[in-house]
Amino acid sequence: xxxxxxxxxxxKKYGGLTAVNDFSFEIKRGExxxxxxxxxxxxxxxxxxxxxxxxxTSGRIRFDGVDIxxxxxFKIVNQGIARTFQLVRSFKFLSLLDNxxxxxxxxxxxxxxxxxxxxQYASSIxxxxxxxxxxxxxxxxxxxxxxxxxxxxxxxxxxxxxLLLDEPFSGLSYExxxxxxxxxxxxxxxxxxxxxxxxxxxxxxxxxPRVIAMHMGKFIVEGPxxxxxxxxxxxxAYLGRGEAFA
Amino acid sequence: xxxxxxxxxxxxxKIKIHKFSEKVKGVPSYLKxxxxxxxxGVTILCLVVFFLxxxxxxxxFYLQVIILCLIYSIFxxxxxxxxxxxxxxxxxxxxFFGISAxxxxxxxxxxxxxxxxxxxxxxxxxxxxGFLIGIVCLRLKGPYLALGTMTIGLLFQNLFKMGPLKxxxxxxxxxxxxxxxxPNSVVVYYTILIIMVISFIIMIQITKSDMGTxxxxxxxxxxxxxxxxxxxxxxxxxxxMISAAFAGLAGGFFAMYNRSVNPLIYQPLYSFMVLIxxxxxxxxxxxxxxxxxxxxxxxxxxxxELHTLDIAxxxxxxxxxxxxxxxxxxLILIIRFVSEGILSKALEKLKEGWDILLGR
Amino acid sequence: xxxxxxxxxxxxxxxxxLLALGYxxxxxxxxxxNLAHGSYYLIATYAFYITWLQFQGIFGFYIGMIxxxxxxxxxxxxxxxxxxKPLEEHEISMLMGTFALGFFIEQLxxxxxxxxFHYLPPIWDQNxxxxxxxxxxxxxxIILVSIIIVILVIIFINKSKMGKSIRAVSQDREAALxxxxxxxxxxLYTVMLSALLAGIASVLYTPVDMVASYKGWPVLTGAIAxxxxxxxxxxxGSVIGAFxxxxxxxxxxxxxDPVYSSxxxxxxxxxxxxxxxxxxxxxxxxD
Numbered sequence: 001x002x003x004x005x006x007x008x009x010x011x012k013k014y015g016g017l018t019a020v021n022d023f024s025f026e027i028k029r030g031e032x033x034x035x036x037x038x039x040x041x042x043x044x045x046x047x048x049x050x051x052x053x054x055x056x057t058s059g060r061i062r063f064d065g066v067d068i069x070x071x072x073x074f075k076i077v078n079q080g081i082a083r084t085f086q087l088v089r090s091f092k093f094l095s096l097l098d099n100x101x102x103x104x105x106x107x108x109x110x111x112x113x114x115x116x117x118x119x120q121y122a123s124s125i126x127x128x129x130x131x132x133x134x135x136x137x138x139x140x141x142x143x144x145x146x147x148x149x150x151x152x153x154x155x156x157x158x159x160x161x162x163l164l165l166d167e168p169f170s171g172l173s174y175e176x177x178x179x180x181x182x183x184x185x186x187x188x189x190x191x192x193x194x195x196x197x198x199x200x201x202x203x204x205x206x207x208x209p210r211v212i213a214m215h216m217g218k219f220i221v222e223g224p225x226x227x228x229x230x231x232x233x234x235x236x237a238y239l240g241r242g243e244a245f246a
Numbered sequence: 247x248x249x250x251x252x253x254x255x256x257x258x259x260k261i262k263i264h265k266f267s268e269k270v271k272g273v274p275s276y277l278k279x280x281x282x283x284x285x286x287g288v289t290i291l292c293l294v295v296f297f298l299x300x301x302x303x304x305x306x307f308y309l310q311v312i313i314l315c316l317i318y319s320i321f322x323x324x325x326x327x328x329x330x331x332x333x334x335x336x337x338x339x340x341x342f343f344g345i346s347a348x349x350x351x352x353x354x355x356x357x358x359x360x361x362x363x364x365x366x367x368x369x370x371x372x373x374x375x376g377f378l379i380g381i382v383c384l385r386l387k388g389p390y391l392a393l394g395t396m397t398i399g400l401l402f403q404n405l406f407k408m409g410p411l412k413x414x415x416x417x418x419x420x421x422x423x424x425x426x427x428x429p430n431s432v433v434v435y436y437t438i439l440i441i442m443v444i445s446f447i448i449m450i451q452i453t454k455s456d457m458g459t460x461x462x463x464x465x466x467x468x469x470x471x472x473x474x475x476x477x478x479x480x481x482x483x484x485x486x487m488i489s490a491a492f493a494g495l496a497g498g499f500f501a502m503y504n505r506s507v508n509p510l511i512y513q514p515l516y517s518f519m520v521l522i523x524x525x526x527x528x529x530x531x532x533x534x535x536x537x538x539x540x541x542x543x544x545x546x547x548x549x550x551e552l553h554t555l556d557i558a559x560x561x562x563x564x565x566x567x568x569x570x571x572x573x574x575x576x577l578i579l580i581i582r583f584v585s586e587g588i589l590s591k592a593l594e595k596l597k598e599g600w601d602i603l604l605g606r
Numbered sequence: 607x608x609x610x611x612x613x614x615x616x617x618x619x620x621x622x623x624l625l626a627l628g629y630x631x632x633x634x635x636x637x638x639x640n641l642a643h644g645s646y647y648l649i650a651t652y653a654f655y656i657t658w659l660q661f662q663g664i665f666g667f668y669i670g671m672i673x674x675x676x677x678x679x680x681x682x683x684x685x686x687x688x689x690x691k692p693l694e695e696h697e698i699s700m701l702m703g704t705f706a707l708g709f710f711i712e713q714l715x716x717x718x719x720x721x722x723f724h725y726l727p728p729i730w731d732q733n734x735x736x737x738x739x740x741x742x743x744x745x746x747x748i749i750l751v752s753i754i755i756v757i758l759v760i761i762f763i764n765k766s767k768m769g770k771s772i773r774a775v776s777q778d779r780e781a782a783l784x785x786x787x788x789x790x791x792x793x794l795y796t797v798m799l800s801a802l803l804a805g806i807a808s809v810l811y812t813p814v815d816m817v818a819s820y821k822g823w824p825v826l827t828g829a830i831a832x833x834x835x836x837x838x839x840x841x842x843g844s845v846i847g848a849f850x851x852x853x854x855x856x857x858x859x860x861x862x863d864p865v866y867s868s869x870x871x872x873x874x875x876x877x878x879x880x881x882x883x884x885x886x887x888x889x890x891x892x893d
Binding site for chain 3: 335337382383386388389390392393394396397398400401404405408409410514515518521522525570571573574575577578581
Binding site: 154 | 460462466474478
């Protein structure tokens, strides 16, 4: 099991503000890793930097041996990294089926969808996230939980090797969370490497075998959830911020 | 509880339509189905009317009016492709319209090229300009894209008006006495009609194709599209260029219709025109632009008539019958109250009527 | 000749400052790129001229100026309620709506009067000598009045309650709302102010320029060029940018060829959009 993602000395500064500070870590192929930290710790920024939506001030990112630092987002997607967004987004006026068709029309997505045919491929993905009965409906009228499923479906559409999930549970009811958790576990079982963030810890800790903790842009500690949960700095970061710790 | 009489009438109509479709056996079924839809039926009706029109009247004036409608339809359709489907609103579409008009005029008049070759050259000019302006403007967000294109339009208007640039760009008077493809209006009419129909078939097929889906994804969520592995920059530029090309096609024909071209073709009014036409007919419909274009031209004609009648009389009526005046009010109203276009709403009503007619 | 350039450049700069200041404030407060800004100037021009036609003489001139200011402010108010406020959620519609208003007013003035060019009489044409140059009083009045108005506006923005509200809303609308500021009202007053300033610019400048229906567009592009140059929402940027543009135009007029000077605002906009969307001083980013 080789290293699929290697992040070295990742730094992002906005003028005087340092959002991510000399952050380094590795993820091995097939792993299921969590990224935790209180609100504002820099988790989404790290995701933005890995997925190409922001450019690092310094540091390097290697994906499967290839240096992807500073690449444009679509290129990174076509290398094999897909991501979801904290604030759910969708192609508002296209049907769900068309929503999934878009990623299957990407260079990487086409490699897979070509064999089945775009519609077939998109339908099968919709089915796997449990939305196939709403294939013709546009996202604007769907509930939040369905939109989260759709996002994951869109990410799957590009046939990724590494999936970055940014707060996939936020805003969901208990039942909806179970469904999404199940979906994510299935994806992991299928061989997709998953990197997931969250700041409500209970769900995350129960889900992932390894967790990386960050605070104020800096790496604090990594390891199995129980160890990380007992780490002094992590506790301070959360308790000091008044966050509920499960 | 429907009255028996009505039921009988509906049944009779159903039988009639059924018998007709039996006769048209050679036509593939999806076309037949399409023809029975509201859109299809109306389109076929319109096509028939327009193709037979010159047989009904050879009046040059009426032919010219329809020709202008057809030209503006292509122009408006090109804008809808970019704005309605790709979400990029340009306030300077007159640039492509105008550059092609100038190219057509120059090459037919001064180089003696044939009309179709000059037209193609005009389209190429528009394509290249579309590429250049696209690269510059497409990275700007919405309002700034609109601003940038509007400004470039003003730039072109000024450049082409300028005295010192006259040897290159013909200055204030532009190019008069531009050759046309034929002195016979009927020939011009049919040529433009056929090319217009082909253009619309192409544009509509584009919107239905995979590329169309990609365009729409850029419109609905550009970041999301990029996150789906789509090279949005590439596709935005492609959309811009295709749109520019069709605008150029319209522009070349316009120079032919107008028999001349001058810097006023770049003025904000022409860019504004496509906005209104598309808004009237329905944004993101492509076919709506045809409705909008016809409405603009025909309404303008009617207003011109009223205007000349009123000229000495009532100043208020005088004001109210200026086309741009009326249309700017209409645009303000449309934007405020109806997002899909007034005619779309009217069409929906008609569509319901059609369905009732067919007993659905 | 240098003295001429200095004076005339200052005239251009002053007029531009009035136009750009209002435009910049509206952008800062409401995020609105008001494409109808030129129409405030235009309608003031025509109201001024038509009034003068009615009353004639010096009396007509002064009444005309007052009416010009009133009419432009009224148009500003109307434009707020009819177009800006209803469309504030939808940027593109706002652009289209204000664009349409620009056309509407252009056609309106042509319809009310005629499409021809007209000229107002030179009322302040007494000669005075400044810096060794003999010029008409009018030019000096333009410069002085504009500077006074700009200073008044700056004082207003910094000291008065509404001025502080304006600054608050342009910095952070949410926070301002939370503090109980009625952001809608603030935007209304800002738009009215921008229309008034455009009206002042118009009544000052039209007598030495001309009455023409196309004038809305160069006013708009000038304002946009300056505000983009100086940074959207920045007062100092607008004033400095105004003078930069004013002098650039005069220098072009004198040293190259007047024909090119109308191109300058347009080229400035394009270059800045390409190179540095943030402008030179801007607080707000073009993101």
